[in-house]
Each structure stands twice: as structure tokens, then as C-alpha cells.
Amino acid sequence: MSSNSALPRVATRSRHRRTRSHRFLRFLVILGALSSALLIAFHQRVPDLFGLGLLLDNFAPWLGLAVIVVGLFAIISRSRTSLVVLLIPVLTWLFTFGPGIIPLSWTAPAAASSTLTLGSQNIKAGTGTATESALDLASGSSDIIALQELDENSAQRVTTALDAQYPHHFVVGTVGVWSKYPLVNSRALDLGLGWKRALSAQVQTDAGNIQIYVVHAASARPNDHVDRDEMLSQLATTVSADSHQNIIALGDFNATSTDRAFQKISDVLDEPNQDNGLFGFTWPQTPFAMMRLDHVLVRGLDVTSNTTANAGLSDHRAVLTTVNLPGN
Structure with missing residues (x-):
């Protein structure tokens, strides 16, 4: 009799343990879902202590991976509440990053009779393949080629190779x-650095002049991005004061579009989406690109194509952008 009565008690304790574990798992799912949603939506508000803000800003799209992990726990918990709460970070991610990954090909205007194609790449100093990068961009029908991380010898070799x-x-x-x-x-631009890492020029076309800025922003590392921030801030100020109607800024900004320091420049210039959608990551080239540090930003021009490509042996992918010339 005592043996039989012990069985229900054991089963009851087992059910209680399962219930407690499921409740705890559900709590973790809710906590993880709300935390990831807050980080996705407000990563630029996180204090930049020990470089945390810089890392969060530039890896912000990858916070979606946390949502996947939380989703696995939600499935294991077998809780409807967990699955419903999981929608919060999912929708937050889509609201935050979704508009930026819609394919440009869905909404891009048709190419006009006169277009301008620009190719830009950080060629990576020391690779010795600046000429190869330039020729690769030239073969892609670029009308304008912008290169960053040049040295005196590589610049001269590129000039010789492209002269014709x-x-x-x-x-x-x-x-x-x-x-x-x-x-x-x-003209050369120092953008607050005291040495020259940027330039501006007017491109004279039959359809009118286009003001271009070529930028190689200072490096950004945790707790060491003051110079880069200053360059981006001064570039934004310079462009904002520029009276030209048609402007293009391109190059290696050493910042993703989600970086809080990039916000000032994106307030005065627009970055087009990628032809085939997604983020168009450009760095590192191998084993796979994880962030977009290289940009082409425009004002007053219709972009018909925007994509990335390999060129030379750089650790950056090149960016290729085509715009309709004014009046077309």
C-alpha cells in the first residue's frame, strides 16, 4: 500500500520540476526577446564605454542572430506566450533594417540615355594590386574610379595604366x-585631421557639373575613433554647406550606416539600396563580408544601380553605382 502511494508523489514532483523548468525557460525567452528588441532599436543610445557602442552600432544587423537563439528557446519551452513575445524582436528588426534591404531593382528608375558609373575601392596598402583594382573597375564600365589607401608609387602606376x-x-x-x-x-580636404585623406572636385559632363567627394576616413577601433568621428562630422558640415544641387560622396568611411557617427552624413546625403537587396557588405572580403564600410552617397541624382564586386587583392569589396546624369 505504501509503495503504491509513493508513485503518485514521485510523478507529482516530476511534473512540478518540469513546470518550474518551463516557467524559467519562458522567463528567459521573454527577457531575451525584450532585451534584443531594445538593443536593435536603441543600439545608438548605448553608452560607448570600452568601445561597446562602436561594436553594437556596426554589428547591429547581426543582432538578428540573437533573435534566432531566443526563438530556439521559445520552441523548447513549448509556450504560446514565448512565441508571441518573440514577435517583438522580429518585428523590431524588420522595422529597423527591413527598408534598407529591399532590392533597389524593385523601385529604381530606368537608366537614361546618359548615365554616370562610379567605382570605388580601398585597395589595401601593401598588396601591390592598386593597378589591378583600377583595371577591374575600368572593365566594369566605370566613368569615375576612386581609390583609397594609395601610396605615391601605386598612384603613379594607376595613372599610367588608366591614362588612355x-x-x-x-x-x-x-x-x-x-x-x-x-x-x-x-582641392584637398583634411576634414579636421591636419593631414589630407579626402578630396573634392567637380566632374564636368555635357549634362552639367556634379560635385564629388572622395573620402578615406580615419580608422575606427574600440576606444579609438575620435579622428574618424571628426572627419565624418566635418564632411557632413561641408556637404551641408555645399550649394551644388548634384553631389556624390564615395569611399571608405570606416563606418557602417548604423554607426551613430555616420548619422550626420546620412542626414544630408542618401545611400541607395543594393540592386539585389540585403546589406551589400564590403569588409572583409574573405572569408565573408560582415559589414559595409564603403559607401556611395548622393544628393539630387537618381540612382539606377548599386552593387559590390571583387577587384584586385584588397580586403575590401569595391562598390559600383550608376546614376542618371542631370536633365535625363
Whole structure:
């Protein structure tokens, strides 16, 4: 009799343990779902202590992986509440990043009779393949080629290799631009650094002038991104004060579009989506790209194509963007 009465008590204790574990798991799911949603939505508000803000900002799209982990726990918990709560970070991620990953091909205007294609790449100093990068971009029908991380020798080699097709060029420090169209009013920009890592010039086309800025922003590391922040801030100020109607800024910004320091420049210039959607990550090239540090930003111009490509042996993928020329 005592043996039989002990069985229900054992079963009851087992059910209680399962119930407690499921409740605890459900609590973890709710906590994880709300935490990940808050980080996705407000990562730029997290204090930049020990470089945490920089890391969160630039890896923000990857916070979606946390949602997947929380989703696995939600399935294990077998709780309807957990699955409903999981919708909060999912919808937050889609609301935050969804508009930026819609394919440009869905909404891009048709290419006009006159277009301008720009190719830009950080060629990675020391690889010795600046010329290969330039020729790869030239083969992609680029009308303007912008390169960053140049040294004196590589810039001269690029000029020699491109001279027949791109007779107009301007090089400043580590940045250079080569053009099929005449370049006027070219000037160096230090953007607060005290040395030159940027330039501006006017591209003269039959349809009118286009003001371009080529930028190689200072490096950004946890607890070491003051110079980069200053460059981006001064670039935004310079562009904001620029009276030209048609402007393009391109190069290696050493910041993703989700970086809080990038916000000032994205307030005055627009970045088009990728032709085939998603984020168009450009760095590192191998084993796979994890963030987009290289950008083409525009004002007053219709973008018909925007994509990335491999060129040379750089650790950055190149960006290729085509715009309709003014009046077309």
C-alpha cells in the first residue's frame, strides 16, 4: 500500500520540476526577446564605454542572430506566450533594417540615355594590386574610379595604366580619383585631421557639373575613433554647406550606416539600396563580408544601380553605382 502511494508523489514532483523548468525557460525567452528588441532599436543610445557602442552600432544587423537563439528557446519551452513575445524582436528588426534591404531593382528608375558609373575601392596598402583594382573597375564600365589607401608609387602606376581612358585625375595623400570627364576646382580636404585623406572636385559632363567627394576616413577601433568621428562630422558640415544641387560622396568611411557617427552624413546625403537587396557588405572580403564600410552617397541624382564586386587583392569589396546624369 505504501509503495503504491509513493508513485503518485514521485510523478507529482516530476511534473512540478518540469513546470518550474518551463516557467524559467519562458522567463528567459521573454527577457531575451525584450532585451534584443531594445538593443536593435536603441543600439545608438548605448553608452560607448570600452568601445561597446562602436561594436553594437556596426554589428547591429547581426543582432538578428540573437533573435534566432531566443526563438530556439521559445520552441523548447513549448509556450504560446514565448512565441508571441518573440514577435517583438522580429518585428523590431524588420522595422529597423527591413527598408534598407529591399532590392533597389524593385523601385529604381530606368537608366537614361546618359548615365554616370562610379567605382570605388580601398585597395589595401601593401598588396601591390592598386593597378589591378583600377583595371577591374575600368572593365566594369566605370566613368569615375576612386581609390583609397594609395601610396605615391601605386598612384603613379594607376595613372599610367588608366591614362588612355581616364585622362583626368587628382590625387591627394591616400585618395585619388580618375575620370573620363574633365575635373575642375579640385582641392584637398583634411576634414579636421591636419593631414589630407579626402578630396573634392567637380566632374564636368555635357549634362552639367556634379560635385564629388572622395573620402578615406580615419580608422575606427574600440576606444579609438575620435579622428574618424571628426572627419565624418566635418564632411557632413561641408556637404551641408555645399550649394551644388548634384553631389556624390564615395569611399571608405570606416563606418557602417548604423554607426551613430555616420548619422550626420546620412542626414544630408542618401545611400541607395543594393540592386539585389540585403546589406551589400564590403569588409572583409574573405572569408565573408560582415559589414559595409564603403559607401556611395548622393544628393539630387537618381540612382539606377548599386552593387559590390571583387577587384584586385584588397580586403575590401569595391562598390559600383550608376546614376542618371542631370536633365535625363
